[in-house]
Amino acid sequence: MSLSEVVLLIEDLDLVAFYGQNDKNLNAVRKAYPDVTITSRGGMMKLNGDKKRVQEVKSKLEMMSKMLRQYGELSKGNIKDILSGENPFITKIKKDSKNVIVHGRNGKPILPRTQNQKKLVESSNENDILFAIGPAGTGKTYTAVALAVRALKLGLVSRIVLTRPAVEAGENLGYLPGDLKDKIDPYLRPLYDALDDMIPPEKLALYMETRVIEVAPLAFMRGRTLDHAFIILDEAQNTTEIQLKMFLTRLGPNAKCIITGDLSQIDLPRRQQSGLIKSLNILKNIEGIGMLQLTSADVVRHRLVKQIIDAYEKHSEVPHVPRKEKNLNEKEDKESTSD
Known part of the structure; x- marks a missing residue:
């Protein structure tokens, strides 16, 4: 031997x-x-x-x-x-294969990787408006974009609208160099990155040119009616109450909407309250509006990110999504305790 x-x-x-x-x-x-x-x-x-x-x-x-x-x-x-x-x-x-949301570039299957990401998919299927709240790296924006691309491919909507408030880290667009596109593109980059993963470059360029897919700052939503569209508002913790109300009232017939946010990373001026916090409380009992809380357990980035989030949460009080009747998180808890 x-x-x-x-x-x-x-x-x-x-x-x-x-x-x-x-x-x-x-x-x-x-x-x-x-x-x-x-x-x-x-x-x-x-x-x-x-x-x-x-x-x-x-x-x-x-x-x-x-x-x-x-x-x-x-x-x-x-x-x-x-x-x-x-x-x-x-x-x-x-x-x-049963859980694949959509096949991305080169046939890559895009699917939920955690239990709460699966709940996000389920809740989006059951509600016209969904609030998905959780820390960075939990895949909430990526999953939401995948759901929008799936809806477009299946012909359930005729366009996708992705938007973000252009208020981060105290910067003001007016003081940034370049034209309007140069100013806003850095804020919208995460949305472009997700789309790049799911749609071939030539097709994505065509969709953007014909406005089948639109990526724009939140201010551009004012006065519009978005019908037959899948709309995603990302970084909603950086909206004011007026901005978020304006956004929610843009929805037209056959529209679906996902709002994502991280209540631990609010970049608004100190005296301004996040409109997301108020919306979570006043809209929690409306039928057709879902609310889902993702946690550090859903983090799919570097292994240290989960530990970093947990460490910060121990030293700060971050508001959580309010419980609501028929909330998928609540339903799951009941099912697990009855097993």
């Missing part, structure tokens, strides 16, 4: 997600390969045993790390597939 020792480094991964709570993922591998000694210390693992068996374990662990990097999670089913020799990516694709 040829003995071997292999060192694996996984320092760039969320170690808790990789190893599992109380090392349950690693212990599952140990149980499947009792003849290979697996020791771990931080982001380093050592494998000792028969050369062939060590290579098998190395291959399984690398598959686990690849799965975690691509999807941000490792489920019990993923581990089972990997250890049984099944391809976990094929299994996941088959499972996820």
